[in-house]
Amino acid sequence: MIKHLRSAADLDAATATLILDTAGEMAALAGREVKKLPTLRGRTVVNLFYEDSTRTRISFEAAAKRLSADVINFSAKGSSVSKGESLKDTALTLQAMGADAVVIRHPASGAPHRLAQWVDGSVVNAGDGTHEHPTQALLDAYTMRSRLGKLDGLNVAIVGDVLHSRVARSNLLLLTTLGASVTLVGPPTLIPLDVAAALSPSAKVSYDLDSVLPDMDVVMMLRVQTERMQDSYFPSAREYSRRYGLDLARMRKMPEHAIVMHPGPMNRGMEITPEVADSSRSTIVEQVANGVSARMAVLYLLLGGKA
Amino acid sequence: MAQPRADTPSKIILSASDLHRVVDRVAHQILEKTSGATGTVLLGIPTRGVPLAHRLAARIHAFEGIDVPVGSLDITLYRDDLRLHATRALGKTELPGGGIDGLRVILVDDVLFSGRTVRAALDALNDEGRPSSVQLAVLVDRGHRQLPIRADYVGKNIPTALSESVRVSLTETDGLDEVRLTGSEK
Amino acid sequence: MSSFVLRGVSVLGGAPTDLFIRDGVISSEAPDAEIIDAAGLVALPGLVDLHTHLREPGREDAETVETGSRAAALGGYTAVFAMANTSPVADTAGVVEQVWRLGREAGLVDVQPIGAVTVGLAGKQLAELGAMATSAAGVRIFSDDGFCVADPRLMRRALEYVKAFDGIIAQHAEEPRLTEGAQMHEGEVSTRLGLTGWPAVAEEAIIARDVLLAEHVGSRLHVCHVSTAGSVEVLRQAKARGVRVTAEVTPHHLLLTDELAASYDPVFKVNPPLRTASDVHALREALIEGVIDVVATDHAPHAVEDKECEWAYARPGMVGLETALPVVLSVLGERWELIADRMSRTPAKIAGLTGHGTDLAVGSPANLTLVDPSARRVVDPAELASRSRNTPYAGTTLPGRIVATFLRGVPTVLDGKAVK
Numbered sequence: 001m002i003k004h005l006r007s008a009a010d011l012d013a014a015t016a017t018l019i020l021d022t023a024g025e026m027a028a029l030a031g032r033e034v035k036k037l038p039t040l041r042g043r044t045v046v047n048l049f050y051e052d053s054t055r056t057r058i059s060f061e062a063a064a065k066r067l068s069a070d071v072i073n074f075s076a077k078g079s080s081v082s083k084g085e086s087l088k089d090t091a092l093t094l095q096a097m098g099a100d101a102v103v104i105r106h107p108a109s110g111a112p113h114r115l116a117q118w119v120d121g122s123v124v125n126a127g128d129g130t131h132e133h134p135t136q137a138l139l140d141a142y143t144m145r146s147r148l149g150k151l152d153g154l155n156v157a158i159v160g161d162v163l164h165s166r167v168a169r170s171n172l173l174l175l176t177t178l179g180a181s182v183t184l185v186g187p188p189t190l191i192p193l194d195v196a197a198a199l200s201p202s203a204k205v206s207y208d209l210d211s212v213l214p215d216m217d218v219v220m221m222l223r224v225q226t227e228r229m230q231d232s233y234f235p236s237a238r239e240y241s242r243r244y245g246l247d248l249a250r251m252r253k254m255p256e257h258a259i260v261m262h263p264g265p266m267n268r269g270m271e272i273t274p275e276v277a278d279s280s281r282s283t284i285v286e287q288v289a290n291g292v293s294a295r296m297a298v299l300y301l302l303l304g305g306k307a
Numbered sequence: 308m309a310q311p312r313a314d315t316p317s318k319i320i321l322s323a324s325d326l327h328r329v330v331d332r333v334a335h336q337i338l339e340k341t342s343g344a345t346g347t348v349l350l351g352i353p354t355r356g357v358p359l360a361h362r363l364a365a366r367i368h369a370f371e372g373i374d375v376p377v378g379s380l381d382i383t384l385y386r387d388d389l390r391l392h393a394t395r396a397l398g399k400t401e402l403p404g405g406g407i408d409g410l411r412v413i414l415v416d417d418v419l420f421s422g423r424t425v426r427a428a429l430d431a432l433n434d435e436g437r438p439s440s441v442q443l444a445v446l447v448d449r450g451h452r453q454l455p456i457r458a459d460y461v462g463k464n465i466p467t468a469l470s471e472s473v474r475v476s477l478t479e480t481d482g483l484d485e486v487r488l489t490g491s492e493k
Numbered sequence: 494m495s496s497f498v499l500r501g502v503s504v505l506g507g508a509p510t511d512l513f514i515r516d517g518v519i520s521s522e523a524p525d526a527e528i529i530d531a532a533g534l535v536a537l538p539g540l541v542d543l544h545t546h547l548r549e550p551g552r553e554d555a556e557t558v559e560t561g562s563r564a565a566a567l568g569g570y571t572a573v574f575a576m577a578n579t580s581p582v583a584d585t586a587g588v589v590e591q592v593w594r595l596g597r598e599a600g601l602v603d604v605q606p607i608g609a610v611t612v613g614l615a616g617k618q619l620a621e622l623g624a625m626a627t628s629a630a631g632v633r634i635f636s637d638d639g640f641c642v643a644d645p646r647l648m649r650r651a652l653e654y655v656k657a658f659d660g661i662i663a664q665h666a667e668e669p670r671l672t673e674g675a676q677m678h679e680g681e682v683s684t685r686l687g688l689t690g691w692p693a694v695a696e697e698a699i700i701a702r703d704v705l706l707a708e709h710v711g712s713r714l715h716v717c718h719v720s721t722a723g724s725v726e727v728l729r730q731a732k733a734r735g736v737r738v739t740a741e742v743t744p745h746h747l748l749l750t751d752e753l754a755a756s757y758d759p760v761f762k763v764n765p766p767l768r769t770a771s772d773v774h775a776l777r778e779a780l781i782e783g784v785i786d787v788v789a790t791d792h793a794p795h796a797v798e799d800k801e802c803e804w805a806y807a808r809p810g811m812v813g814l815e816t817a818l819p820v821v822l823s824v825l826g827e828r829w830e831l832i833a834d835r836m837s838r839t840p841a842k843i844a845g846l847t848g849h850g851t852d853l854a855v856g857s858p859a860n861l862t863l864v865d866p867s868a869r870r871v872v873d874p875a876e877l878a879s880r881s882r883n884t885p886y887a888g889t890t891l892p893g894r895i896v897a898t899f900l901r902g903v904p905t906v907l908d909g910k911a912v913k
Contacts, residue, residue, distance in 0.1 A: 001394045018396060025381070025397040034434040039384040067384075088801050100762065107688040108803035109676075110757030117758075131687030170689060198684035300384070305394030 001301055004123040008113045008173035015301075016141070016177055023142050023290070025305060030066075040069035043100040048090070048115075049126070050076040050106045055264065055288070056126050060103045060135075063295035069303070071100040072097070076304055077215060085202035091118035097257050100303055104128070122302040123266040131163045135261055137170035139294035141178060143283050144218055146290070149258050152179030155215050157206075159185040159244060160222030160271055161233075165194050167263045169199065176200040183216075185209050186244060189233040209244050213253040221246050221271045237270055247273040251281065259283050317489035320447075320465055320473070326484045329462035330359070333444055334366035336460050337413065344373050346439070349412045350380040352428055353398030355417040359446060360477035363415060373396040376403035380414070380435070387426035402435060413459075419445040419473040422456035447486060449473050497904070499543050502531035502863065504853055506829040512536060514859040517902035521660050528648040529907075531863055537833050539571025539860035540818065541840040543663070543741055544717060544789035545572075546810070549595060551580025556590060556794035556880045562601035562812070564792070566905035568814040569862035569895040570602050571830070571851045572841070576751035578639040583779040584609035584620035586628035588868055601905045601913070605846065608632040609772050610651050610662060614640050619651060629762070633845050636663035638717055639764075641699055643669050644792060648703060652712035659761040659845065664703050666724070667765065671695035676805055678751040678766040686754060688804065690816070691766045693721040700724050704731035707768050716740040718791050720765040722775035730785045738765040739843050742776050744820035745811055749773075749885060759800050759807030763793070766809075777824060780835060784837075787840045790817045794881030812879045816872060818864065819891035828867050848901075857913035859902035867874035868894035878911060 002010050011019070027038065027304075045064040051059050057073065064071045074094070081295055087106075094102055101122040104112050109129030116123040127133040145151050156175055161183050162168040172195075176183050183204040196203040206212050213219065224244075226237055234240045241247075246260065260272075260282045268274050277284060321329060337489040341347050344367055347462035351360030357379045364375045381398035389395070414428050432441060446464060463486075465473060471490040476483050499512040509532065513523035537698040548556035556564075558575070565573045575592050577583035583592060589606035596604020598805045608625035611817065612618045613636045634656060643665060651662050672695045677683050679690020701715055702725065703900040707714035719725065719740045731738050745763060753761040759766060780898050793810025799808050811821075821832060841850025851857040871890050874882040898906040905912055 024399050027382075028400065032435060036432070038430065040388065048323055086798060086802055106803070108805040110804045110853060113757040114803055129687055131691070169685075185330070192684040193679075195684055196680045198681035206369045300397075301394050304384075304389050306390055 003302070004112070005125060005134050006116060006125045006303065007097050007132050007296055008137050008170040008177070009151070010134070011177060013173065014173060019138055019294070019297045019301060020109075020142050020145060023138070023259075023293040024295040025271050026300070027290065027293040035066055036068060037066060038068050038304055039068040039300060041063070043069045044098055045069045045101045045103060045299065046072045046074055046094050046097070046099040048074045048102050048104045049096070050104070051127070052112070053127065055271060056105060059288070059291040060126060060295050062292045063299055066292070067296055067299055069299065072099070087114060088118055090116055095119050095121075101299065109156060122244065124298060127166055129166070131166050132170045133166040134170045134174070135291070135295050135298055136167050138262070138298065139287060140261060141174055142170055142294050143261065143287050143290050144259070147283060148217055148257070151175065154217045154294065155183070155262065156180050156218040156220060157173060157183045157185050157212050157216045158220045158222065159209060159213040160244070161190045162186055162195065162222070162225045163190045164228070164307065165222050170205055172199050176202060183212050185212055185235050188238075190203045190228070193253040193289055210250065210253065214255065217253055217258050218261060219246065219254060221282065223263065223265065223267060224271050226267070226270070241270055245271050245273065246276050248275050251276050251279065256271060261287060263287070310461050311397065317487045320443055321463060321486035324483040326446075326486065329446065330362050331366055331439065333462050334363050334370060335380050337363065337444065338367060338371060340459070341342055341411060343371065346376050347375055347413060348375045348403055348407055349375055349413050349415055350402075350407075350432075351412060352424065353381050353418045355475055355477055355480055356409075356415045359417060360415040360475050370482070376405060378402045380428055380431055382424060382427040385430045387423060387446050395406065400431075400435075405438040407432070407438045407473045409437070409439050411440050411442065413442045413444050415444045417446045419448045419458050422449055422452045422454035425456050426454050446475060447473055496520075496526035496616050497899075497902075498523055498526045498528045499531040499536065499863065500528055502534055504536045504731055506535055506827060506831055512853065513745070514669045514899060514902045517859055517876065519853055520853050520859045526604065529897065531601070533867065534863045534865055535770070536623060536828065536863050537855055538837040538850055538853060539862055539898065540836045541846065542570050542573040542790050542792070542814065542817070543787060543840045543844060544638070545573040545575055545792045546745075546794065547575045548794055548900045549579065550591065552796070554880070555583070555796045557797075558595035558604055559599040560605060560880040561792070562596060562599040562879065563813070563911045564814040564877065566601040566898045566900070567814070567878050567895060567911055569818050569864065570814060570861070570899055571898065572603040572846055572862040573814070574605045574607050574844060576638045577607050577636060580610050583607070584612050584614070586621065586624040586630075589625050589630040589632050590628050601828070602900060603778070603849070605844065606630045606632055607636050607638070607663065610635045610637045610642050610857045611647065616640060616642060616644055616647065619647070619654065622651070622660060623658060624853050626660060627844050633658075633660050634663050634797060635660055636665065636717065638663065638665045641665050641667040641669060641753050645698075645706065649706050649710060652707055652714065659826055661713045661715050661780065661843065663717050664699065665717050666696045666703065668695040668698050668701035668856045671698070673764055675766075677754045677762070678768050680751060682751045682754055684747075686756065693723050693768070694767055696721055696728055697723040700727045703741070704728070705903060707738060708734070710796075713737045713739070714816055718743050718746065718765055718789070719776065719785055720746050720772065722772045723761070725775050725779040725784055728779070729843060732784060739786045740784070741787045741792045742780055742785045743789060744813055744817045745885060746776055747773060747780065747788070747824045748820050753885070754804070755784070757804045759802065759804050760811070760883050760887070762804060762807050762809050763791075763811050764809035766771055781825070781831065786835070786843065788835050789840065790814050790818065791861045794880065795883050800883050809857050810883065811876065811885050812881055812883055815877055815879065816884060816886050818889060818895060819870065819893045820886070822866065822893040823891055854885060859899050861899050862895055863897040865894045865896050867893065867894045868892070870894055
């Protein structure tokens with residue numbers, strides 16, 4: 001078993017499938033009255049969050065607690081971190097506390113890689129800068145597999161700000177590993193020039209959302225930050241949503257079985273209209289529930305055996 | 308699968324026909340001890356407890372025409388020795404449609420050894436519901452208990468040394484039916 | 494003053510001979526001289542580095558003029574040009590004279606200050622270039638290195654103004670609007686790592702502009718740390734047209750590629766960033782061909798806390814003085830004439846530095862270094878004389894060992910150890 005989950009590239013097809021299968025068992029157990037499992041009793045999981053992300057932190061916290069791990073939340077605000085303590089010094093502190101796993105969310109790409117050089121425990125990347133968010137990709141893949149029955153051969157469009165999206169990077173890597181075919185869609189300014197060569201040679205790129213929709217099993221909309229406008233990535237929110245937003249008319253171009261995903265938080269009216277977000281094809285609420293199961297699976301597989 | 312390596316001393320404890328006879332006997336004992344297996348659920352512990360539970364149910368049906376519900380109870384997440392081994396993949400937990408509340412649950416496993424698996428199964432069961440009683444059926448009891456646990460139904464008692472291992476093969480999981488004792492007595 | 498005989502030395506790879514040093518110059522004889530067994534060693538004119546950061550004044554925790562001078566001597570250098578981005582910035586006669594004096598006091602290499610082009614490196618207003626030129630430090634090279642002189646009108650004025658005292662502008666070619674937030678070379682690796690890209694065109698566009706400006710006003714231009722194949726092409730065309738442009742390349746850009754960023758270890762973070770293998774190839778060819786004139790270290794020491802952190806928060810730069818010659822040897826092989834040219838003669842000529850980069854002929858100042866080309870060394874950061882440890886070569890085996898260095902006939906390094 002792997003020691004850290006820093007990137008979706010840490011997972012080969014067998015390991016990724018094992019995580020998804022395990023997540024399935026975890027989800028089944030979540031239906032019981034007693035949701036708690038004794039599995040990680042005596043183990044310590046630290047949530048080290050340098051960015052505000054209540055939903056991801058709560059998801060990891062719920063996952064760790066359902067497995068009976070001791071959870072320590074260490075957020076940058078109001079801690080030694082905001083007093084200028086370096087990541088390395090924080091790492092040495094966590095090391096001294098005997099953290100078995102550190103779940104890290106950080107605005108700098110690669111921070112989990114650095115952390116893994118300084119602590120003995122497992123490091124789980126909960127989102128680093130514009131790099132990756134592998135547990136989001138796992139819960140997305142899990143959601144697709146539960147809705148559509150498989151991943152191999154699925155056509156998935158990832159739409160929006162691919163350039164700045166850690167969700168897009170992790171999903172592209174993981175979905176390709178699991179046999180799906182990924183098309184990246186967005187304005188050329190927001191799709192890295194050499195994205196296929198860099199991440200997945202089979203990835204396709206399109207600048208025209210309407211033309212790809214009829215072939216898709218999954219359409220994943222990415223959050224687009226309005227401040228990208230000031231940097232001239234696109235002219236206006238209105239033009240963006242006209243060209244790349246998912247509304248009812250566009251959703252009708254998708255095959256009947258196709259689903260709509262969004263990692264959240266959404267900019268309703270920007271990349272997705274409320275009618276689409278709340279439609280029966282949308283998996284947005286399921287994704288949140290599946291997040292806990294996927295993270296339980298990751299924590300179990302990283303910590304549930306011999307260190 | 309499950310064939311011992313040629314250089315490992317091993318002997319067959321139960322042949323296929325022995326094994327079938329033993330299962331028949333346990334099925335009869337269950338019927339006898341539970342007054343016809345009413346209000347009873349068989350829960351197999353993966354991996355080999357699950358096909359054994361199905362076999363017992365099939366034999367009970369053959370003898371008395373009674374359908375005993377069968378399910379599986381994975382105990383991996385309740386084990387107390389997780390840290391001693393590489394991470395294990397999870398097995399399936401599937402309770403019968405009627406659940407287990409108020410019913411007699413018979414846990415089914417292939418080998419009873421230290422008793423730790425059964426301890427974990429009792430913990431897991433406790434989180435799944437509240438049966439009226441819990442019994443234990445095993446194909447082989449090899450001794451060396453580390454906990455105060457005993458089986459209600461035992462297919463065969465096999466005295467063993469700690470250095471030996473009991474290897475149960477079932478056609479459903481291993482392609483053949485037999486029980487072997489491997490490893491030398493020292 | 495003591496005399497030395499370098500017995501059996503090979504001058505620039507030539508047949509073994511005896512080299513006499515007496516009264517600070519190369520001599521035809523040296524009675525009562527100390528004999529140094531130099532069999533198997535190669536003598537090069539003392540190396541000259543056009544691009545060094547000595548950090549003093551301001552960041553003496555990272556390097557001082559003295560520690561940087563010692564690192565330089567151990568690397569085979571007899572002269573280094575100290576960049577102006579100190580604190581305070583070397584943008585006045587006072588600061589450049591201070592650095593120059595500290596160099597004299599250390600006495601290990603000739604420390605030649607580079608003056609800032611603009612006040613505070615802010616790119617708004619010309620610094621007092623003339624005052625620095627006529628100061629005791631005699632500044633001839635001006636650079637805002639660390640920042641680009643991005644304003645084209647200011648760059649034009651600077652190029653013109655320094656003609657009055659035969660100065661030269663050394664440009665850090667980086668279009669700042671194209672590199673906002675940049676962390677590494679823009680390409681496949683940056684896309685994979687999610688680090689903001691530093692596109693090659695940001696360097697090439699400025700070099701293209703500046704050679705046109707230099708041509709227009711008839712001035713000399715020096716381009717710092719050229720890092721891309723595209724820049725080489727721009728320079729090749731400019732030189733063919735007769736533009737008076739010279740260029741330098743760093744040892745690390747001749748050897749390392751952007752793939753190293755995959756560790757997220759900021760010891761590989763540098764500005765301009767490490768580029769691709771095809772850039773490395775083009776830079777090597779250009780150096781051999783002479784399109785790139787010199788190797789300059791861009792020795793950039795940084796304190797531990799500025800490197801032991803997240804990539805994005807780390808300062809860019811690598812120490813390089815003590816590994817420059819071994820890296821160049823590993824890249825070019827034992828082409829001693831070429832090495833002497835690119836690391837000593839030409840840099841001295843570009844800077845107008847007399848007394849350095851001269852052939853080891855009788856009567857010349859005895860500025861030279863002795864190299865054992867057969868030695869191999871595993872780079873250990875703990876052994877560096879620099880106050881900082883940010884070498885990208887930790888654990889790498891490099892060829893060549895600097896055995897001795899002489900500054901005007903006085904040994905600064907003997908037996909591979911600094912004399913003081």
